[in-house]
């Protein structure tokens with residue numbers, strides 16, 4: 001180096017910072033980190049560099065070019081030197097109007113619905129508290145419950161992935177859960193649970209029941225109107241699967257008396273100003289996202305049909321933007337697809353009932369055709 005760059009004289013130069021930092025003493029780690037966390041593995045997000053990404057239920061369609069330009073202008077005008085206005089009033093009313101929120105409901109916003117899952121877990125955690133959900137379902141319910149210090153109880157779905165109301169009601173009676181999660185449609189199985197069975201669960205629950213409608217744009221059914229029928233019901237949604245996964249914006253709808261409590265757990269500026277501005281913009285153009293969701297529903301039907309024609313493959317009916325399918329040898333097909341440049345999700349180890357199952361995100365017709373061609377070459381069958 002010939003000359004030092006101008007800068008803060010208090011910051012060390014690169015040279016003086018180059019020795020590695022000391023690793024923490026194992027005894028110190030053990031004394032500081034909660035043992036259940038030390039024993040956990042971090043949530044794995046595999047690298048998808050250069051791969052066709054059909055693993056994470058992302059909408060494959062970007063915003064059309066003219067809208068991207070207009071969005072850039074909008075974002076350029078955001079006052080980044082200021083904290084966001086804490087109540088997010090304008091964004092909440094746009095969500096209520098454009099996304100069909102119950103008019104009597106209050107909203108709390110989250111940095112993705114993942115954050116709202118964390119906040120509800122924190123809200124309800126106390127020694128001995130139980131969080132319950134059917135399994136297999138969304139993994140964050142269990143992870144968040146455990147991080148918050150609650151007990152998690154999973155109740156097996158039936159072999160066809162329908163709810164087992166008898167087992168759910170027995171578990172509710174036995175465990176008295178503070179919080180019950182019901183993903184509707186369910187991830188990773190793709191089906192919607194029976195409404196009567198859910199109603200019986202909500203009626204029997206001694207605590208909160210949250211219906212997680214992450215896939216509502218693809219399902220054309222919602223529990224939102226039923227907020228009026230049950231005092232212990234909340235509805236959770238996200239804009240992620242609709243095509244805005246990068247924004248990180250989820251919303252929880254319910255009676256103001258509940259939302260007021262959850263607001264106490266929310267970090268005050270959890271939705272940043274760029275997310276707020278971009279979400280407002282996207283909601284002004286909601287018809288674009290809706291027509292993308294329509295296209296994905298059509299593509300889902302084709303994907304399900306094609307999978308059903310492959311020998312030994314059993315696709316399950318889906319109301320979401322993915323299809324779960326049991327393969328002759330799930331792990332082998334997963335690896336072979338990756339070698340062919342296609343990344344899907346191997347859910348086979350998540351639960352015994354998912355052995356050999358892969359979860360395939362619905363992409364564009366071209367992407368789905370590539371996936372189908374690869375599967376055909378791996379499982380040659382009737383054309």
Ligand SMILES: *Cc1c(COP(=O)(O)O)cnc(C)c1O
Pocket residue numbers: 057111112113114115138183186187212214237238239240245248249250
């Ligand atoms: C994807 C997903 C979420 C998380 O969505 P974000 O808003 O992106 O955090 C929540 N629930 C279910 C069931 C999901 O599949």
